[in-house]
Amino acid sequence: MQKLGLNQSLQQKLSPQQIQFIKLLQVPTAELETRIEEELEINPALEEGEDNEPERAEEADNNQEEDYSDTAGSAEEDVDIKDYLRDDDYSGYKMQGDGDDDEDRDMPLPMSTSLHEQLMDQLDFLGLTGNEYLIGKQLVGSIESDGYIRRDLEAIANDLAFSQAVETTVEEVESVLKKIQTFDPPGIAARNLQECLLLQLDRMDNGHDIDVAVAKKIIEECYEEFTKKHYQKIQRKLDTEDEEFVRDAIDLIVKLNPKPGGSSAPSMVKNQFIIPDFILTNTNGKLELALNSRNAPELRISRSYTDMFKAYDKSDKKDKKLKEAVSFVKQKLDAAKWFIDAIKQRQQTLLRTMRAIVDFQYDFFLEGDETKLKPMILKDIASMINMDISTVSRVASSKAVQTDFGIFPLKYFFSEGIATDSGEEVSSREVKQIIKDIIESEDKDKPYSDDKLEKILNDKGYNIARRTVAKYREQLNIPVARLRKEL
Numbered sequence: 001m002q003k004l005g006l007n008q009s010l011q012q013k014l015s016p017q018q019i020q021f022i023k024l025l026q027v028p029t030a031e032l033e034t035r036i037e038e039e040l041e042i043n044p045a046l047e048e049g050e051d052n053e054p055e056r057a058e059e060a061d062n063n064q065e066e067d068y069s070d071t072a073g074s075a076e077e078d079v080d081i082k083d084y085l086r087d088d089d090y091s092g093y094k095m096q097g098d099g100d101d102d103e104d105r106d107m108p109l110p111m112s113t114s115l116h117e118q119l120m121d122q123l124d125f126l127g128l129t130g131n132e133y134l135i136g137k138q139l140v141g142s143i144e145s146d147g148y149i150r151r152d153l154e155a156i157a158n159d160l161a162f163s164q165a166v167e168t169t170v171e172e173v174e175s176v177l178k179k180i181q182t183f184d185p186p187g188i189a190a191r192n193l194q195e196c197l198l199l200q201l202d203r204m205d206n207g208h209d210i211d212v213a214v215a216k217k218i219i220e221e222c223y224e225e226f227t228k229k230h231y232q233k234i235q236r237k238l239d240t241e242d243e244e245f246v247r248d249a250i251d252l253i254v255k256l257n258p259k260p261g262g263s264s265a266p267s268m269v270k271n272q273f274i275i276p277d278f279i280l281t282n283t284n285g286k287l288e289l290a291l292n293s294r295n296a297p298e299l300r301i302s303r304s305y306t307d308m309f310k311a312y313d314k315s316d317k318k319d320k321k322l323k324e325a326v327s328f329v330k331q332k333l334d335a336a337k338w339f340i341d342a343i344k345q346r347q348q349t350l351l352r353t354m355r356a357i358v359d360f361q362y363d364f365f366l367e368g369d370e371t372k373l374k375p376m377i378l379k380d381i382a383s384m385i386n387m388d389i390s391t392v393s394r395v396a397s398s399k400a401v402q403t404d405f406g407i408f409p410l411k412y413f414f415s416e417g418i419a420t421d422s423g424e425e426v427s428s429r430e431v432k433q434i435i436k437d438i439i440e441s442e443d444k445d446k447p448y449s450d451d452k453l454e455k456i457l458n459d460k461g462y463n464i465a466r467r468t469v470a471k472y473r474e475q476l477n478i479p480v481a482r483l484r485k486e487l
Helices: 015-025 029-042 054-064 113-125 130-142 155-163 170-180 193-204 210-221 221-228 230-238 245-256 303-314 322-358 361-368 378-385 389-397 428-440 450-459 466-475
Strands: 046-048 280-283 288-289 299-301 402-405 406-409 417-420 426-429
Touching: 015 221, 015 322, 015 389, 029 046, 029 130, 029 303, 029 389, 029 417, 046 426, 113 130, 130 155, 130 170, 155 170, 193 210, 210 221, 210 245, 245 389, 280 361, 299 322, 303 322, 322 361, 322 378, 322 389, 378 389, 378 417, 417 428, 426 428, 428 450, 428 466
Parallel strands: 280 402
Antiparallel strands: 046 299, 280 288, 402 406, 417 426
């Protein structure tokens, strides 16, 4: 039997305007123009251009004192439609080809051939028979972007049999592979790093160079010891006590290319440039913060659409088509106003957040000294500007600031604290820098273990555990002590 009940619940939902603001807040400066262009394309009630109404100009002047420009228009202003009527076809928001803006021009890319094309050109010069050429073509196609062949030769032979009806053996495939391994760049078509290094050493071997001969012996007979940097074991295997004899050969090995395909493959990715969202300058000891001008686009409500809405609204006609037209125009005007308001709110939130970060890390921004960075978490900034932690997180995760010492992502200034013997807290970045300095000055014959690093830091007054030292060392991309050892 069904029963009816009454339940009371409280739910929190975001309005469309809030969702739009959150999305805009996450957009970095480099992508903001694209986002604005998209909005201009879908909403004819939104226009590019500065509003010259006196009251809006006065408001913009007041906001410039806060280091940003307010160029948003209002849907409630009186306009003369004749002054603003224009054709529907207009160029997009800062689209490529509009004007002579040098920033829109791409640098010409040099013509280059791919690794596969280079290898096929060399394959054509070998004078192979029909089957050998097909085997060689299959092998070249199996070479990965870093220059290695990782597929088993038996699998390649099976592929030839099933896909091209070429009957062959693993021995025949390996015979053609040996010829391909003589191609440029040296080390190409190797099946593993050991073979790659040997192929390069073979090219260098003229029968008279002692270092090359010793290097080949190390890779052939002491490869495992070499990868683990057990240099004393290598000396014992080579039956020598001359460290310099081994050191010269190892220096030769480490200069070889572990990824022979990498240098030949043309880069298909355009250079990425960081566009700072904020610009911080130090003028005679006074820090001045400003938003990147790209964060303050000149947008306004379309005067023609405003006038159109007023005309429809005052009309005596109440037919269905007119109601639909009024509803459409009102929807577009509201969307344009919401978008402009969201842009304004984005500017204000960015500045409030960045000002709080500058105030918190003032000493660092004055001198650029990493040791002056204070421990700072998202909650610290959120409490300073009376905003939610998630809002600060959205700003910090995708924004950057240009300073006199370089461009820094905002995430750079957030770090956990480490307690000292004096009871103070220092930034983890300061501790990382100390760890880096200690490792750079250590004796490479006997590099410090994580336990030793912990003891040194404790002696300096930093209360830090060994596992934390290991974590910071890994974050600095510094290998363990055994792999830092040098002869």
